[in-house]
Amino acid sequence: STPPMQMMWRIAASVIIVLGVGFFAYKISTSKTIEPIVVTAAKEVISDTLPDGSGVVLNKETKLAYTFNKKKKEHTVQLEGEAYFNIHHDESKTFIIDIAGVYIRDIGTSFNVKAYPESNTIEVVVEEGEVMFYTDTDSGVYLKANGKGIYDKATKTFTIDQPEANVLAYKTRFFSFSNTDLFTVAEALN
Numbered sequence: 001s002t003p004p005m006q007m008m009w010r011i012a013a014s015v016i017i018v019l020g021v022g023f024f025a026y027k028i029s030t031s032k033t034i035e036p037i038v039v040t041a042a043k044e045v046i047s048d049t050l051p052d053g054s055g056v057v058l059n060k061e062t063k064l065a066y067t068f069n070k071k072k073k074e075h076t077v078q079l080e081g082e083a084y085f086n087i088h089h090d091e092s093k094t095f096i097i098d099i100a101g102v103y104i105r106d107i108g109t110s111f112n113v114k115a116y117p118e119s120n121t122i123e124v125v126v127e128e129g130e131v132m133f134y135t136d137t138d139s140g141v142y143l144k145a146n147g148k149g150i151y152d153k154a155t156k157t158f159t160i161d162q163p164e165a166n167v168l169a170y171k172t173r174f175f176s177f178s179n180t181d182l183f184t185v186a187e188a189l190n
Helices: 004-029 182-189
Strands: 037-041 046-049 055-058 062-069 074-086 094-099 102-106 110-115 121-128 130-135 141-144 148-152 157-161
Touching: 037 046, 037 055, 055 062, 094 110, 102 110, 121 130, 121 141, 130 148, 141 148, 141 157
Parallel strands: 074 094
Antiparallel strands: 037 062, 046 055, 055 074, 062 074, 074 110, 094 102, 102 130, 110 121, 121 148, 130 141, 148 157
16 A cells, blocks of 8 residues: 555646646637648738738738737738738737838728838838838838838838829739830839
8 A cells, every 4th residue: 555645746746747737728729829820822912811801802912820829919020022911900919011021000990011131121001091101210201191101121111202193003903104205104014
């Protein structure tokens, strides 16, 4: 027969193991962030709806990864390429696009982001509503409808400009040209 003290230690060890396994299972089941949902457009423009109800149109050669952090109530999109977002705005939740440490924070809006990794700039054009365009170390710029913000990766500076007429042509399939040379027209259509 096992001595009473040794039996108590075995019971205590068993209880600790069961509690540890239970706690680990509980933490996994109540995870605050879902696995990223990845959407990729390779050779053609694609449209999709993100889990929060926001619409997105990805231009060619574009990839995004979407996650939602329940604890922070934060939707985050990691973006490489160009995409148009029509955000399903919710005051209680934050929607942020992260381009390698440069951020666009939705304030109820539709906007286009051009952020190809090989480019020296990141461009945001707001169609409706407002966005904040910033980094961890720079408060950036506040953009409203028909506004364009440009972030220069080399100088780490933000500027505001006027958007080009055909910035959303990949999405809308509508082009507008006025007194434009043939080379520029062909380049835009391509």
